[in-house]
Amino acid sequence: MPEPEKNILEFNNHHFKNRLPFVIYCDFEACNIPMQSCTPDPDKSYTKPISKQEINSYGMYVHSDYPEIYKSQYFHYDGDDVDKPILNKYEEDEFQEATECYICGKEFEENNKVREHDHLSGKYRGAACQSCNTKEDANNLYGWSMSKKLPTKDFKWEEDPDYYKKVPKGRGCLIKCDLKYTDKCKKKTIKYPLVPEKTRPKKEELSNYQLNLLGNKPLGNEEKLFLTGKDKKKYIVHYKVLKDYIKLGMKVTKVYKTISFKESDWLAKYINFNTEQRTKSKSDFEKDLWKLMNNSFYGKTLEDIRGRSEIKLLTDREEVKNI
Template sequence: MGSTEQFEPNFDSSLLSETTFVTPNADCSECYSILRNVQNLNQHNTFDFIDSQDSFDILDNHFVYCDQNNVKLLHGKGFYPYSCMDTFRKFKLKKLPPKKFWVDKIKSGKVTITEGDYEKAKLIFENLYCRNMGDYHFLYLTDNTLQLAYWFAWLRAVCLDSYSLDCAQYLSAPHLAGDAFLKICHYDLELLTDRNHLDLAEEWFRGGMSSLYTKRLCTPNKKYLERFDDTQKSTCGLTIHANNLYGGFMKDFRLPLSSFQTDTEVTIEQVLQTPDDAEFGYIVCVDVDYPDSIYDAHEDFPLAPTREPVDSMWLSSYQLDLLEERHLPKVSNCNKLLQTLYDEKDYTLHYVTLNNYDRNSLKVSKLRKVLKFRQSKWMAKYIELKTRLRQAATSKIAENFKLMNNSAFGKCRESTRNRVNAFRVRDERFLLNHKDKFKMESFKIFDGNMAVVTTRKTKINWVKPTIVGG
C-alpha cells in the first residue's frame, strides 16, 4: 500500500446524503432509508459555547498526570479527519492523514483545515502520547466531551441560580423555558375554560408579516453623492435593524392574564378608545372595510393580513408560466399568509392592533364578538432577567438566552390539538382489530413482526396560556 493510499476513503460520497435505519428485529432482511438534504446543516463546535479561558478546569483535572503545557493544546477547537476515517482498520495508522484528506464531503467537498490548524493537530498527536489514529480518535472525543461537560455544568449552575431549576431534568430548552418563565413571573395565569373563548383565541393565531419594500430600485439623492441631482427632491435611504422582537413585545406590552369573559355590552367606540395600558383589554371579531381612497397609500404594505389559499386568479402570468413549466397544480389548499386590500369579514385581532388600523383609516363596519380580560406586563420580569444574562455572556452561549425568550412565547401558544398517540404493535390481530376504529390515524408496517400505529386523541388537556401566543 502506498504512503497515501492507506488514507483513501472506501465509500461512495453520494451515501453521505442518506441515513439508514434498521429495525430492531434481528431477522429483518430489509432496512429503510430516509433521504435527507444535508446541504444546509449548521455545524457547531463545542468550543463555540465555552464562556472563557477559565473554562477548562474539568479538562485539566482529567489530564492531571500530563505535562500541562501539552494539555493546553487541547484548550480550544479540536480537529478530526471525519471523511477519511471510514473503516476500523484506519485506527491502526501510525500518523495523521495528510492535509489533503481533511475534506468536508458534506458541504464544500474542499479541504477545511488550515496549515496552522494541521500543525497543531500534529503537535497534539505527538505530544499527548498518541500511538495511532485510534488513540487520537479517543483523545479527540475525550477533549470534546470534557469541554461540553464544563459548558453543561455551567448552564446548570446558571439555571439553578436564575430560576432554581435544574436543566438536567428537562428534555429540551423550550421545556425549560416554559417552566422558567412561569416560576420567575409569580403570576397566577388563568386558563381558558370556555370553548368559545378558546376558538376565538385560535382564530387570532395568524402569524406576523415580514416584508421588503416592494419597489425594486430606490436611489437616494443627497448632495454628498456623486450622482446628486439638484433639480430633484433630496432623499436618503434608512436601514433599520431590530432584534429580540419577541422579548421586546412580551416585556413592553400588557398581556392577557385572567378574568376572561364574553362582553356583549361594550361598543366599538369604547374598544377604539381603550388605551394600550388599560387594566382590561379585548380580543375582538369584527368586519373591516378597506376604503378605496387609501389603496395607493397602502399598496406596498397592506394591513390586516389573512391566512387562506391563494386563488389562481391572483397569480401573475410569470407565476402561471412557472407552474406550468414545473408541472405543478395552479390551485392549492395550503393556507398562506396574505396581504390584500380586500374587506375582511369575521376578522379576529387584538384591540391594540385594531386601534392601529383605525388610525390608518381602515373602517370597522361591524363588531361581532368581544372577549374581555384583565391584562398586565406579567412577563417583563422574565424577559429582563434573560436580557441581563445575555448581556453578561461573552460567547455564543448568549444565543441561548435569546432563544429562551422565543421558546417562552412558543410554549404559550403550544397547541395539543393535533397531537397523536404512537405505539409499536407486534400482534397482527391487534392491528386488524383497531384499523377501523374512529381514532385510528395511520399505521406503517416495518416488517413481518412490527408496525407503528398512530391514533387520534379523544381528549385534549389544554394546560397552556394559549391566548398569550396570538
C-alpha cells in the same frame, strides 16, 4: 499550483441564473470646464489637470418586467443644485467628529465609518459602521412582543360594540369584526398591505410574477399567510392593532363579538432578564441559549394542543383506575 481536488473551476453563482424582475439604468451628464495650472517640473513625474467636470443633470430609468406590481418609470433632474452635498455643514461636522456607531455603539475601525440615511425620507440619521449600515436588523422581536401587556384573567363578553374605542385602564380586548379596506388605506399601504389572513391561494388571484415563479408546478392545497388588501369578514384582531388600522384609514363596518380581559406585563421581568444575559454572553453558545429561552417560550404560547388532546368523560370508578 492548486491541489488536485481544487484544480477545477466551477460556476457557483446559481442565484444569478434567474432573470431579475427590476433593472435600474442611471447616468450623469457633466460639462468639461478648462482648468488653469502651473507648468510642472519636466524632471519629475506629474499629473496635469486639464479640465474639471461639473455635473449638470442626471437621469434614472427603472425597468419592471411586472407592471402590475411596479410600473417602469423614468426620473430626470437638472439645475444648479444637482450636485449639492447630501449633508449640511452641521451634519457633516457631526459625522467627522463621530467616534462610535450610532446603531451598535461600538468604536469605528479604520475605514469603517459611513453615512447612514433613511431610505424613505432620504434624511441623514447618523454615522454607522459598514456592517450596521448594510445589515441593520430588528432584534428580539419575540421578546419585545412578550414583554408587552398580555391577557391574565377575568375574561368576559362585552355587549357594547364600541367597547374597543374606550377600553378601561388595565384591561384589553379582542374583537371579531368586518373591516372595510378603503381607497385611502390602500394608497398608504399598497407596498405592504394590512390585515394578514391565513387561507388557501387561488390561481386566479395570483399576479403574473407569481404565475411565472409557479411555472408548471401544481399550486397545492396548503394554507398560507396572505396580505391581499381586500375587505375582511369576521376578522379577529387585538384592539391596539385595530386602532392602528383605523388610523391608516381602515373602517370597522360591523362588530360581532368583543371579549375583554385584565392585562399586565407579567412576563416582562423574565424576558428582560434573558435579554440582559444575552448581551453579557461571551460565546455563541451562551448567546443562542439566552435567545432560545425567549423564543421557545414564544413558541409555547402559539402551540395548539387541541389536536393532541384526548378527553374522556367516565362514570365507572374501575375504568378510571385503568386509564
